[in-house]
Amino acid sequence: MDIFSGLLLGLQTASTLTNFTYCFAGVLLGTAVGVLPGLGPIATISMLLPFTFGLPVDTALIMLAGIFYGSQYGGSTTAILMNLPGEASSVVTTLDGHAMAKQGKAGRALAAAAIGSFFAGTVGTLFIVIAAPLLAGMALSFGPTEYFSLIVLGLVTSMVLTSGSLLTGFGMVLLGMLLGMVGTDVNSGAARYTFGSPDLMDGLNFVVIATGIFGLGDVLANLEHESSRAASIAKVSSLFPTREDWRRMTGPILRGTGIGVLLGVLPGAGLLLSSFSAYALEKKISKHPEEFGKGAIEGVAAPEAANNAAAQTAFIPMLTLGLPGTATMALMIGALVVQGVQPGPNILVEQPALFWGLVVSMWIGNLLLLILNLPLVGLWARLISIPYRYLFPLICVFTAIGVYSIRNSAFDVYLMTLFGVLGYVFRKAGAEPAPLILALILGPMAEEYLRRALLISHGDASVFFTSPVSVGTLLIALVLLVSILLPAFRRVREEGLTEID
Amino acid sequence: MKLTQDVVQGGLFLAIGLVALLLGLDYPLGTPGRMGPGFFPIIISAMLCLTGIGILLRARLGTSEVIYMTRWLPLFIVSGAIIAFGFLLDKLGLPLAVLLLCIGAASASIRFQFDWKAVAGAAVFSLICGILFVTLLGLPIPLVGSWLQAMGAP
Numbered sequence: 195m196d197i198f199s200g201l202l203l204g205l206q207t208a209s210t211l212t213n214f215t216y217c218f219a220g221v222l223l224g225t226a227v228g229v230l231p232g233l234g235p236i237a238t239i240s241m242l243l244p245f246t247f248g249l250p251v252d253t254a255l256i257m258l259a260g261i262f263y264g265s266q267y268g269g270s271t272t273a274i275l276m277n278l279p280g281e282a283s284s285v286v287t288t289l290d291g292h293a294m295a296k297q298g299k300a301g302r303a304l305a306a307a308a309i310g311s312f313f314a315g316t317v318g319t320l321f322i323v324i325a326a327p328l329l330a331g332m333a334l335s336f337g338p339t340e341y342f343s344l345i346v347l348g349l350v351t352s353m354v355l356t357s358g359s360l361l362t363g364f365g366m367v368l369l370g371m372l373l374g375m376v377g378t379d380v381n382s383g384a385a386r387y388t389f390g391s392p393d394l395m396d397g398l399n400f401v402v403i404a405t406g407i408f409g410l411g412d413v414l415a416n417l418e419h420e421s422s423r424a425a426s427i428a429k430v431s432s433l434f435p436t437r438e439d440w441r442r443m444t445g446p447i448l449r450g451t452g453i454g455v456l457l458g459v460l461p462g463a464g465l466l467l468s469s470f471s472a473y474a475l476e477k478k479i480s481k482h483p484e485e486f487g488k489g490a491i492e493g494v495a496a497p498e499a500a501n502n503a504a505a506q507t508a509f510i511p512m513l514t515l516g517l518p519g520t521a522t523m524a525l526m527i528g529a530l531v532v533q534g535v536q537p538g539p540n541i542l543v544e545q546p547a548l549f550w551g552l553v554v555s556m557w558i559g560n561l562l563l564l565i566l567n568l569p570l571v572g573l574w575a576r577l578i579s580i581p582y583r584y585l586f587p588l589i590c591v592f593t594a595i596g597v598y599s600i601r602n603s604a605f606d607v608y609l610m611t612l613f614g615v616l617g618y619v620f621r622k623a624g625a626e627p628a629p630l631i632l633a634l635i636l637g638p639m640a641e642e643y644l645r646r647a648l649l650i651s652h653g654d655a656s657v658f659f660t661s662p663v664s665v666g667t668l669l670i671a672l673v674l675l676v677s678i679l680l681p682a683f684r685r686v687r688e689e690g691l692t693e694i695d
Numbered sequence: 696m697k698l699t700q701d702v703v704q705g706g707l708f709l710a711i712g713l714v715a716l717l718l719g720l721d722y723p724l725g726t727p728g729r730m731g732p733g734f735f736p737i738i739i740s741a742m743l744c745l746t747g748i749g750i751l752l753r754a755r756l757g758t759s760e761v762i763y764m765t766r767w768l769p770l771f772i773v774s775g776a777i778i779a780f781g782f783l784l785d786k787l788g789l790p791l792a793v794l795l796l797c798i799g800a801a802s803a804s805i806r807f808q809f810d811w812k813a814v815a816g817a818a819v820f821s822l823i824c825g826i827l828f829v830t831l832l833g834l835p836i837p838l839v840g841s842w843l844q845a846m847g848a849p
Contacts, residue, residue, distance in 0.1 A: 248833055361749055365708040368743040372715050375736055384722055384732040387715070410777070417769035420805055583804040587817070590773060590800040591793050591824065594780050599834045607781030611774045618770065622762050623703040641735040653728030 197323055200550045207551025208558055213256050216249065217555045220257035221562045224264020229271050229574045230585060232412050234281035235522045236631070238265035240405035241592045243529055244599045251533050252548045256555040258529055259509075262522065263315070263556075266465075266505050267563050270307045270498055271574050275300060275428045282628075283465035283501050286473045290486060290493030295428035303494050304571055305435050306443050308564055310499035314451040315560030318506025321455050322553055325507075326542070330514040333539035338646035339657050343667040344517055345640045348461030349633055350671040352521075354678050355467055356626040363629050366620075370633025371640065373398055381645065393605040400528035400634055402597050404521070406610040407627045409593040411617020413586045420582065427579055430571050439491050446476050446496035454503025461511050461519040465504045472500035506556060512537055513549060517639070521631040528635065532600060698762050701754035709747030715740035772803040788840035789829055793821035 207213060223245070227238040242261050246254040273284040274291035287307065294303040336344075353363035376387040377397025388394040435443070450472040457468040476496045477486045486493050511519045516538030518524035530537055535548070542549050567574070597610045620627050651657040658664050719740050725731025753759075776799030784792045797817035801807050828834045 244828070244834065245832065359753075361746060361753065362704055365704065365743065365746040365750065368739055368746060369708065369711060371739050372711070372736070372743065375739070379722075379732040381730075382723070382732045386722060386732055386736060387718060410773075414770055414773060417773065417803055418764070418766045420766075420769075581806075583801065583806045584816075586773075586804070587797045587800040588820065590777055591780075591796055591820075594777050594796060595789075595793075595824070595828055595834075595836075598781065598784060599828070599836070602835060604781040604784060607784075608778055611777045611781075614777075615770065615774055619703065619707070622700075623707070624700040624760065625704050637739075641730075644735070645730045648727050648730060651728075653726055655727065 197327065200327070200546065201323065201554065203547055204550030204552075204554035207252055207547045208256065208555040213253050213551065213555065214558070216253050216257040217260045217559050218562055219245075220260025221264040221559050221566065224261035224266075225268040225271075225563070225567060225574065226264075226577060227261075228265030228268025229577050230268075230580070231272055231276060231278045231578065231582070232416055233265070233589070234269060234408065235262055235265040236281075236404055236525055237409040237412060237589075237593075238268075239522065239525055239529070240401055240409055241589070241596055243401060243532075244596045246529070247532070247599060251535055251545075252551050254533055255530065255535075255548065255552050256559075258526060259552060259556055260559045260562075262526070263502075263505065263559050263563060266502070267308075267311060267567060268574070270311075270501075271304065271567075271571070272578055274303045274307065274494070275430070275575060276578060283469045283497075286469045286497040287494060287501075289473070290488070290490050292428070293487065293489035294491065294494065297489050298429070298431055299489065300428045301431045301433040301571070302435050302439055302491065304430065305433050305568060306439065306491050306495045307498040308568055309435070310443065310447045310450065310495040311502035312560050312564040313447055314454055314499035314501075314503035315506055315563075316557060317451050318455055318458070318503040319553060319557045319560070321503075321507055322510055322513075322556070325459070326510050326514050326549075326553075329510060330539040330542045333515050336515075336539075336663065337661070338643040338650070339661050340663045340667070341515075341517075342640060342643040342647055343658060343661075343664040343671075344461060344515065345636050345643065347667045347671040347674075348511075348517060348519065348636055349629070349640075350674055351461060352629040352632045354674050356628055358624055358626050360675075360678060362625050366625055366627065366630040367633040370630035371637030373403065373630075374634045374637030375641070380642065393603065397638075398609070398634075399600060399606060400631075401525065401532065401600060402606045402610050403613050403634060404525050404528065404631055405593050405597050406613025407617035407620070407631070409589060410610060410614025411621060411627075413589055414614060414618040415621045416582060417586065427575055430575055433568050433571070435491075443491050443495035446472075446492040447499045449475060450496035450499030451503045454500035454505075455507050457500075458504030458507030458519070459510050461517055465501050465508070465520065468500040468504040469497035472496040502560075509552075509556075513541060513552075514539055516541075518632060518635055521628040524632050524635040699754055699757070699759045700762060701750050701759040703762060705747045705750030705752075705754055707747070708743050708750060712740045712743030712745075712747050716744060769803040773800050776800045776803075783840070785837060786840045786842045788825075788838050788843060789836045790821040790825040790838060791840065791843075793824045794818060797821065 239261055246257050269284045270287050273279045273287040274295050277288050277292040279285040279288050291303045349367050356363050378395055453472045454468040476492045477483050508519045508523055511517045512523045518527050597606050719733050719736035722733030723731035724733045776796050780792050780796040794817050825838055829838050
């Protein structure tokens with residue numbers, strides 16, 4: 195199917211009243227939950243997941259994607275108005291965004307973020323339209339060897355790009371892979387790590403673990419320091435960027451978009467690297483680098499554009515290869531599997547309406563974000579100001595109902611609680627859980643592809659070094675690992691990641 | 696030895712890795728060409744053990760932060776309330792279970808006061824949840840649970 199007829203099909207799918215309504219609902223709900231302090235995209239998606247269960251697959255996916263950008267965008271609002279980054283990739287936004295807000299320029303910072311995000315989202319969507327079919331075509335020629343190497347790259351990048359030490363990241367990846375092994379081994383039918391419990395035969399549900407670690411774990415961590423959790427919210431003034439603002443943010447938005455589009459595709463690299471590098475680039479080429487951190491509009495526009503472009507193109511590896519690049523994409527895959535869809539290169543051939551409908555609705559969702567959120571910013575500011583003591587019981591209820599409703603199982607609720615406590619322990623121990631989440635999805639895939647690759651080669655591991663794609667991918671992974679050990683890169687990484695938690 | 700982040704990380708990884716390794720040894724290993732169900736778990740859990748030992752060795756350098764607990768109570772109250780919710784959901788029905796979870800979890804807050812306002816707020820919220828999840832979204836959770844039905848409720 196060529197791009198034009200694909201887009202036409204997508205437009206037909208996305209513009210039905212049902213799909214448009216759910217896209218709208220997703221964006222609105224996603225923003226509403228995403229602005230709440232402490233609720234990043236993962237917690238937001240897992241909390242809102244039950245709303246998509248009763249829907250047809252395409253509608254559910256469109257709504258989930260809407261929730262995803264909504265929560266992503268809501269995080270920026272909180273970052274600017276409250277100096278509280280909902281997730282790692284908003285940390286950079288707090289630097290200049292909140293500084294602007296303190297100078298009474300909150301409205302203009304929000305506008306810069308919104309306009310930058312919209313432009314970047316549009317370009318990112320176009321990029322998917324062009325790149326995804328190509329990559330999916332290529333992916334069909336990939337064998338288990340190439341897939342295994344891609345998975346290794348994804349896991350290595352996720353380790354390199356989280357805060358904390360590499361060794362800790364490695365441990366979290368291994369732990370995630372082990373958790374992924376719980377259940378029935380697909381090949382032999384042997385029950386592994388089930389402790390004889392029938393509830394564990396199907397394996398640990400990904401959404402249950404993500405909700406526990408990110409949703410409940412966050413509640414537990416916040417309650418421990420409840421008394422210190424008082425924050426002031428900046429007032430929102432005029433939303434219109436001045437002519438000077440426009441002049442200063444055009445370049446950063448263009449460059450940020452470029453960076454985000456490219457980096458978003460890398461498995462594991464995701465949003466964090468793109469927003470951080472866009473910020474670093476602007477600071478480097480700016481004539482006034484001293485203004486950065488004190489309210490430079492470039493420092494809001496560039497990372498927000500990069501962040502949003504990457505959020506779009508992060509869908510590419512997921513949709514074309516079935517490999518999630520970020521923890522959030524891993525959750526989206528988990529949600530798709532709940533719906534009975536296995537993402538991968540075949541999705542484009544077998545379910546073109548689903549693929550193209552999603553792509554078109556991504557652009558619609560971005561447009562909705564722009565026209566919805568600026569006028570509603572007063573409402574979001576009021577939502578942010580709800581005290582945590584009213585909020586967290588509701589978070590508990592929504593996560594518990596959500597997890598229960600996946601397969602009507604009280605066992606999953608207990609399991610989520612266990613992982614909530616574990617998530618709390620991870621936070622206390624300074625171990626970032628994102629690599630674990632990614633490895634939980636990628637681990638079983640890694641085992642399966644390793645098994646098949648070695649079966650074909652009769653146990654000869656050198657196959658991974660004879661296929662060009664596989665060697666190339668493994669080399670990139672190696673370069674990443676080595677580069678982190680170099681002092682120069684290490685310093686940059688620490689500067690960018692230490693504040694992130 | 697002080698309880699530092701490295702000690703907790705390393706201990707956790709080593710403990711889980713060891714258990715997984717011991718259990719994994721029971722599964723047929725197979726050969727690289729024909730991996731059995733035990734092949735991958737053994738590799739991964741052995742690596743997890745080594746990582747745990749590595750982090751424990753690093754802990755001896757004493758560079759990681761010491762962990763302090765400020766409040767234990769929320770951990771128990773909130774997890775207890777959610778476990779109770781899971782247990783009671785089909786026995787009491789969704790609204791009542793939500794009401795209990797709401798008040799139970801809220802009591803973990805230092806600012807919580809058990810008064811009519813808290814109960815009324817939780818009651819309204821649990822009614823909304825019942826309408827939203829059961830009536831509108833059609834989740835198969837009873838509004839009136841089995842215990843209440845046994846007692847002759849409608």
